[in-house]
Amino acid sequence: MRDNMGDQSHGSPQGAGAVAKAQAGSVDTIQDPGLPPHRPRLTDTEPRAAKRAERQVGILFAISMIGTILFLVGYFAVGHPESIAETRLQNMLLGLGTAFAMLGIGVGIVHWARTLMPDHEIAESRHEVRTEEDRRDAEEIIDTVLEESGIKRRPLIRNTLIGAIALAPLPALFILRDLDLTKASAGEIVERLRHTAWDEGVRLTRDPVGTPIKASDVQIGSAFHVIPEGLNELEDPLNEKAKAVVLLMRLNPEDLNISPEREDWHYDGIVAYSKICTHVGCPVALYEQHTHHLLCPCHQSTFDLTEECKVIFGPAAHPLPQLPITVDDEGYLVARSDFHEPVGPGYWERG
Amino acid sequence: MSTPSHQYRPATRTGRIADFVDQRVGASGMVKEFGRKIFPDHWSFMFGEVALYTFVILLISGTFLTLFFDPSMAHTTYTGSYDPLKGVGMSVAYHTALDLSFDIRGGLFMRQLHHWSALLFVAAVSVHMLRVFFTGAFRKPRELNWVVGGVLLVLAMAAGFTGYSLPDDLLSGNGLRIIDGIIKAIPVVGTYVSAFMFGGEFPGTAIVGRLYMLHIMLIPALILLMVAVHLFMVVVHKHTQWAGPGRTEDNVVGFPVGPVYAAKAGGFFFIVYGVVGLISGFFTINPIWNYGPYDPSPVSAGTQPDWYIGWADGALRLMPGMLGDFSFDWIIPFPWGDNTLAMGVLVPALVLVGLLGAMFAWPWVERWVTKDDREHHLLDRPRNAPFRTGVGVAGVVFYCVLWAAASSDLIATHFHVALNDVTYWLRTLFFLGPILGFIVARRIALALQRKDREIVLHGREAGIIEMSPEGAFSERHEQIDDYKLYKLTSFESYEVLPPQADRAGHVSRSEKLRGKVSKFFFEDRVAPVTRAELEEARSHHGHHAVAAGSHEELGQ
DSSP, rough: OOOGOOOOOOOSSSSOOOOSOOOOTTTSSSOOOOSSSOOOOOHHHOHHHHHHHHHHHHHHHHHHHHHHHHHHHHHHOOOOOOSSSHHHHHHHHHHHHHHHHHOOOOOOOHHHHHTTTOOOOOEEEOOOSSSSHHHHHHHHHHHHHHHTTTTTOOOOHHHHHHHHHHTTTTHHHHHHGGSSSSSSOOHHHHGGGGGGOOTTTEEETTTTTHHHHHHHOTTTTTTTEEEEETTSSSSSSSHHHEEEEEEEEEOOGGGOOOOOTEEETBBEEEEEEEOTTTTTBBBEEEEEEETTTEEEEETEEEEEEGTTTTEOOOOOOOOOOOOOOOTTTTSSSEEEOOSSSSSSSSSSOOO | SSSOOOOOOOOOOOHHHOOOOOOOOOTTTHHHHHTTTTEEOOOGGHHHHHHHHHHHHHHHHHHHHHOOOOOOOEEOOOOOOOGGGGTTTTEEHHHHHHHHHTTTTTHHHHHHHHHHHHHHHHHHHHHHHHHHHHTTTSSOOHHHHHHHHHHHHHHHHHHHHHHHHOBBBBBHHHHHHHHHHHHSSSTTTTHHHHHHTTTSSSTTTTTHHHHHHHHIHHHHHHHHHHHHHHHHHHHHHHHOOOOOTOOOOOOEEEEIIIHHHHHHHHHHHHHHHHHHHHHHSSSOOOOOOHOOOOOOOOOOOOOOOOGHHHHHHHHHHHSOOOEEEEEEEEEEETTTTTEEEHHHHHHHHHHHHHHHHHHHHHHHHHHHTTTTSSOOOEEEOOGHHHHHHHHHHHHHHHHHHHHHOOOTTHHHHHHTOHHHHHHHHHHHHHHHHHHHHHHHHHHHHHHHHHHHHHHHHHHHEEEEEEEOOTSSSSEEEEEEOOOHHHHHOOOOOOOOOHHHHHHHHOOOOOHHHHHHHHHHHSSSSHHHHHHHHHHHHHHHHTTOOOOTSSSSSOOO
């Protein structure tokens, strides 16, 4: 067979078809002995074995009927479950019933086919998918159709048709513009990603209850999940929350490496950072006190709190944005302003 | 028919019914075509069937679920019978998904049946594709059906993901958030695509309804269409078969559809259904009541996506966002301002697209390297195509590295190793794993081929030790029968095809490259035993002495 490697051809001892097939054997290959002789099964020769197989199939089908009944028992006898245990019991009975009902039929039929139906293998010959003449005819028809339509001879018709067809799908594309239900302009779509519910004087409150946090409540080493005050009264609380959630932690002020422009963004070692991971937006929910690391449980991006949440490991590519905070006259923590950069993952217009 | 020429007179009842139907819809042609059509039988042909049958189970269980599920994201308060969530605010979608689990009898079972069959569906499609790849069943004339199968794999993953997001629980919401992050990374249009998808900002109140439409209408319709095309092409091409005595490129040997094959395949549907039913009855999957409603703030650690999304999640995890102080969020200065290219997300996305692209393109790559334009209806044993087996194993290793990376945190916690080390190792394996996989698999395949040659030429080891009159011990070898002999020798082995000049005598660059690839793939080869070799081995083997390694093994 290695003699006709890469053979694109036609010539082969067995039939010179238009389609070249592999295994167009050379003389040096080992002879095909043909199909092995059929070996009769026990059920072919022993009437008692056949009878036994017949009974087995019948029993399997009967098991299926029992399974169906079991399903109905599970459904009606257990009724509407009133506890988790009953829910589990019902689910198990339904599963068991289905399994018996289906496996009974399935195994029964396969057993029937394997023991009682003829097991002689039959050979059928393959044909070409299409013959050469068919292909020629088809080519001719297409040529005739093109010729009769005159599309090649009349370029005006062809070109204007191409133009019209190219333009026609545009409405189908632009009609999807209002998939954004907010009626926002393109500029607004980009701009709103830069703003959150935080603003000067907005109190930091506990997530989800919304009670304000006093600076004195925040111990060194502790962490708070924070939302802006009044979040739940907003029009789209979930949308706002998806951008505004913040993590609040207190560290020893000496541990913090603060850049000059952020010197007044913390209050006595209390710092607030966006909880939205800058990788693909999961909540950065894990805080490791001893190392001062924040870890995102989705893809393990790790941020160093002492270095203004610089990425020290994982797939995130920029630091978590910091929320500048201070305290109001009553001693509650408040924001000094909104975030100074967009929260969450990078996007084209982020800059 | 305007002139009814009615000579056929049915004698039996079956005949009368057949006649009635046939005169109206012409079904006799179908019966003639399919009634005794031959299908070859082999266990490895079952995976495609499993895929088809789990899809049918998905349609059945999914239809039940739509009767009770309401994909609205409107806010409501839980009033159902699951105590821990009573009075909790949530979306209608989550509420009805909980109702399906606790207040509608059989609803939980149907949810589990649906989810388990979905997992099995994608698994069956994947294993089926591996079978087709490693046996070379994608070769001419079946290349397009390979592509249709690849499209089905992508659609299966899309169906899975859209369904996963519907219950609007905490886990699925976080999954959607990740999708939002990936979409936003698309250059130029990402921000808008995200806004269009979610109907405004994430999460909005539109996404579940939209995914629902995709999940229960568009994607299943496309899958059905592709399944129809897939099966139509199987009928046109006829099924491939394993090489063996009596099986040639010109015939199909197997059982007729009616009754044996239909009975086996039909019975198998019920078996698959029964097994999935058993699993669904005893093993909880996606217990949404434990996760709570979606809220953008909490997330649970150690959560995993459904298995088929794992490779995508793993790719996201493996990509480093920073190298030292260098950030993969590339900021590109334009005259109108700075734009960001989020390479930390785009690179993994391109890796996934690249792997899928390579999968789609492989039939043409192989054809280009071998210049083999013939039809192939006989399957290759994986060992008999060492280069392909090597490439396939490389692909599988690559996929599995990504897949393992999706569980990097669980690997770290279960085996008490540092998470960072797990990631570093997996990053190394990302590059080295496929190369090692290729080399090892190809070597194993070549070794197995040599063993086959050994068995053909010197017989199988009989397990009988004989002592010669001189006192030497040797094991007796027995000749294998003609059928086995043919099975072990009837394969093709591609040879290196050096670059070839075109008509003008010029060897193009791509041809040179092809020559190099051909050399790389086929330099080491084991040729099938020829008749001459066999005769020679048998004639000088009267005294069955087997000096290992002394004989010429390579066919060259």
